[in-house]
Amino acid sequence: MKQIDVMKDLLADNNKIADANRKLLSDKGIFTINLVGSPGAGKTSLLERLIRKFKDEIKIVVIEGDLYTTNDAQRIEQEGIEVIQLNTKGACHLEANMIAEALADLNLEEVDLLVIENVGNLVCTASFDLGEDMKITLLSVTEGSDKPLKYPIIFQNSKGVVVNKVDLLEHTDFSIKQLYQDLKNLKEDIKVFEVSCVKEEGILEFGDYLKGKIKTKQLATRSS
């Protein structure tokens, strides 16, 4: 009897396309992040603030993933940035072939940073490589500090964690200390940023980190 492991085949196909996306983006010296997090963690809010503070220094383009609406892309467009909306029509995560289509439609000349905002989901988005340089997980303090242990795969697959809504810390039982400890146990070298989009705190530190990554990538591209 022949058995087909649908998930394994699906991931292998996805990863091939992701590698092609990564090559295309690397050839152009574009640093790419796959921004993941729960619904309402503040992914679009973080992007808005990042764009406002850094768009004069770095050229940013955005791919927005959402089930049905264009709300998030409209918000990003208001910041004067080129954005493509991908609607998954109910599917729970973006896949590399969707990104390949979007890349064909984007003007990638002179772009420094591509941000892919994934569907709000801490589970399904964890396993699908889109061709990014790094996944960044956004966790809001109102979700609770137990989330890295409850959803470990997405944190293990991320190089950075942005802890959003720190302005609400005093109203929750979120433990920053516990969070750092649990993240360290999951992944030794994960980078953590404490941010409040509402109070515009921590955006500069996160943006400066990305600027460093962009510079390293572009130097590597030029010398290769």
Add this chain to the structure above:
Amino acid sequence: MKQIDVMKDLLADNNKIADANRKLLSDKGIFTINLVGSPGAGKTSLLERLIRKFKDEIKIVVIEGDLYTTNDAQRIEQEGIEVIQLNTKGACHLEANMIAEALADLNLEEVDLLVIENVGNLVCTASFDLGEDMKITLLSVTEGSDKPLKYPIIFQNSKGVVVNKVDLLEHTDFSIKQLYQDLKNLKEDIKVFEVSCVKEEGILEFGDYLKGKIKTKQLATRSS
């Protein structure tokens, strides 16, 4: 060429088992809710408060869904309630066959209410019937009032919405008015409860609603 619609087959198989679960539970006069929501919306906190206020009046048992940990089941067990932990090992939602297995292990005699706490996910949990009488979606105000339009399927498939963390309303731009309007447009007869688990507000109203549903179900069971 033969094409196999994996998702359609999967849902059809799931629904058969869900119907068998529903029959088993109905024969015993047990009212069942499938509690869904984003990670950190407060599903376990709501359950803790509900159990504390109502466990002397109604016999409650719980099935906890989580990727890997037993944290939530431990919290429920501390309330003196029979609970079974289902670990999906990374899968993004519970399916009816997992519930069938748990039901075989639970003592269902004299039980009034079964609560199934699903994996924290607003997308994948929407489509899988577990054999429940109703889905209840928990939405916390810190996630934003735009969520029903962004994740419409889960709200359309729910008979009730519990809006949690209303104590944080003043610190967010959440619009209760917009929420009611959007929910009404999605589904005319959806029932909404405003709750604060931290301040223990709105728990009685939600519990009384469930008590009414339990009574109706048990009258129907006895007369059939």
